[in-house]
Amino acid sequence: MTQAVLFDEEPRLAIDGRSCRRVRESIALDEETAVKRIQAALRRSVPKAEVTVAALRDWEAGATSRSMPEIEAWAEALLLPFGAMADPASWARPQTDFRTGEGAASYSTHRKLRTFDAFCELAKEISLAEGSAEDVSLPVGDLTELLDARGTPDDVAIERFAMAIRGTIGLTRARQDQWADDEVALADAATAVEGVGVFVFTLSLDTAELRGASRWDVGMPPAVLLSSGDGAAPRLFTLAHELTHLCLRQGRREIALCTPFASRKTTNREELVANRVAGALLVPSADLEPLLADVPFAADYRSLPWSVRQGLRERFNVSNSVLGVRLAQMGFVGDPSLPKPSKRGGGGKGSLSLPVRYRRYLGPRALTGARAAVANGSLGVERIARLLDMRTDQVAATLET
Amino acid sequence: MADNPARCFYADTNAIIALVKTGPGRQLLEQLGDRNELRIPKAVQREATRRRETEAARWVRDHKRFVMPTTQDVAALAFSLASHHERLFTTSPSAADPELVAAAVLHRDRQPTPTILSDDTGVQAVCLEENVPYATVRAFQHIFGI
Numbered sequence: 001m002t003q004a005v006l007f008d009e010e011p012r013l014a015i016d017g018r019s020c021r022r023v024r025e026s027i028a029l030d031e032e033t034a035v036k037r038i039q040a041a042l043r044r045s046v047p048k049a050e051v052t053v054a055a056l057r058d059w060e061a062g063a064t065s066r067s068m069p070e071i072e073a074w075a076e077a078l079l080l081p082f083g084a085m086a087d088p089a090s091w092a093r094p095q096t097d098f099r100t101g102e103g104a105a106s107y108s109t110h111r112k113l114r115t116f117d118a119f120c121e122l123a124k125e126i127s128l129a130e131g132s133a134e135d136v137s138l139p140v141g142d143l144t145e146l147l148d149a150r151g152t153p154d155d156v157a158i159e160r161f162a163m164a165i166r167g168t169i170g171l172t173r174a175r176q177d178q179w180a181d182d183e184v185a186l187a188d189a190a191t192a193v194e195g196v197g198v199f200v201f202t203l204s205l206d207t208a209e210l211r212g213a214s215r216w217d218v219g220m221p222p223a224v225l226l227s228s229g230d231g232a233a234p235r236l237f238t239l240a241h242e243l244t245h246l247c248l249r250q251g252r253r254e255i256a257l258c259t260p261f262a263s264r265k266t267t268n269r270e271e272l273v274a275n276r277v278a279g280a281l282l283v284p285s286a287d288l289e290p291l292l293a294d295v296p297f298a299a300d301y302r303s304l305p306w307s308v309r310q311g312l313r314e315r316f317n318v319s320n321s322v323l324g325v326r327l328a329q330m331g332f333v334g335d336p337s338l339p340k341p342s343k344r345g346g347g348g349k350g351s352l353s354l355p356v357r358y359r360r361y362l363g364p365r366a367l368t369g370a371r372a373a374v375a376n377g378s379l380g381v382e383r384i385a386r387l388l389d390m391r392t393d394q395v396a397a398t399l400e401t
Numbered sequence: 402m403a404d405n406p407a408r409c410f411y412a413d414t415n416a417i418i419a420l421v422k423t424g425p426g427r428q429l430l431e432q433l434g435d436r437n438e439l440r441i442p443k444a445v446q447r448e449a450t451r452r453r454e455t456e457a458a459r460w461v462r463d464h465k466r467f468v469m470p471t472t473q474d475v476a477a478l479a480f481s482l483a484s485h486h487e488r489l490f491t492t493s494p495s496a497a498d499p500e501l502v503a504a505a506v507l508h509r510d511r512q513p514t515p516t517i518l519s520d521d522t523g524v525q526a527v528c529l530e531e532n533v534p535y536a537t538v539r540a541f542q543h544i545f546g547i
Contacts, residue, residue, distance in 0.1 A: 013477060072494050086483065
């Protein structure tokens, strides 16, 4: 069945296809991958939907009229919210040509990208000489599989994906236990990553512009670029973050340029997922849970006792900011990015007055623990309500499975 | 089926997810739907059925008769609202939230006036701006005593 017949009944809206093409190019997304993403998204609602590269080229040729499911799928492929499709031009980021550094915001970054390009060429030569160019095998990640129905990172899928990457690079708890300090941790993690065929490079980057980059062209070994301007702990996180990009962008002629760390503020879903996977990769929930079993729920990471925070820092060798985000995601501490609970309920976006929001705020660890404690009678619903400044019926609704 | 329903709710995905989890919630949705007092915008249906294995997805698939088709007017207004209230709607590629509000805005003069059923505070904020009544799941449960 043709696309036109499938969506005949649907109303159509005018889309600026040329601007969508510029957005696609600005995120270095090739036509084939974009088509795959659009088709996968469309097939969730219309199993027989078919999109071809020729069709995409037609859409991108100029003004085009598309149905709502097609626009949703197109937005998903371009990692844009639905509303952005009304004016995609404003969402196109200036493209940096990683081969020439053209388009980089500063001369410094321009020069560093050219150097990284040279490094990648060197890596290619080395792998050709070793005959190891085809030997790299990293777990293949699909961004859509790592997102839930709302387009936000899916914790279970992310944890599973992070464990697959840990298994591939041979990162184990015993190995992490031997990391005496941040420098040792970074060196050992880089060794583990390089052990599977990824090249890790470090340059003095202008970290206000660029924190790290990764690239894996067809016929070339994957390569990661870190910034020597960062401390060892942030660099370790960037390494895990870039490794995730490589898994998500295998063999594509793309470069992931990661701008300064704004993990919780970014709306780019690949960046959000890469941050989440990196957190799970370095701080697996299975290792973290026993360490925090007896630690009471805190409003935020900084409210945890210093000894606990220091213990975690020494155990995992990641920065406090990464630990804070990770613990909030897992529900060990509150998320300071969400508003505080209101006594009257209601309020701004992410308000605690709503059961669905409570669940997100509390996280799986706190929810499971609270459910178990209420079930065995060691903690009452009233006590939880007092602790969290909630009404008892709200607590009951939150704990309901 | 009542020809002149006393009230009418347009449900968001999160409200459906929350309500179909419990027997009374599910029953109430079905009763309201059968009396033309509950409608599910097409984009909400797409969002809810995106993950096939969930309870809400199964429920929505089994109750296609409650789904409102998207008209050209609704689609155009949804697009415009999504763009205008970009910061209030979630960063999702789904048109569910904008279409929900757009349908309620366009049907505002109908009797009964549609009420949006949503726990999303972004949707609620847009409802306030667009002068559309909304109810949270908790309020909805309270109204119907479940």
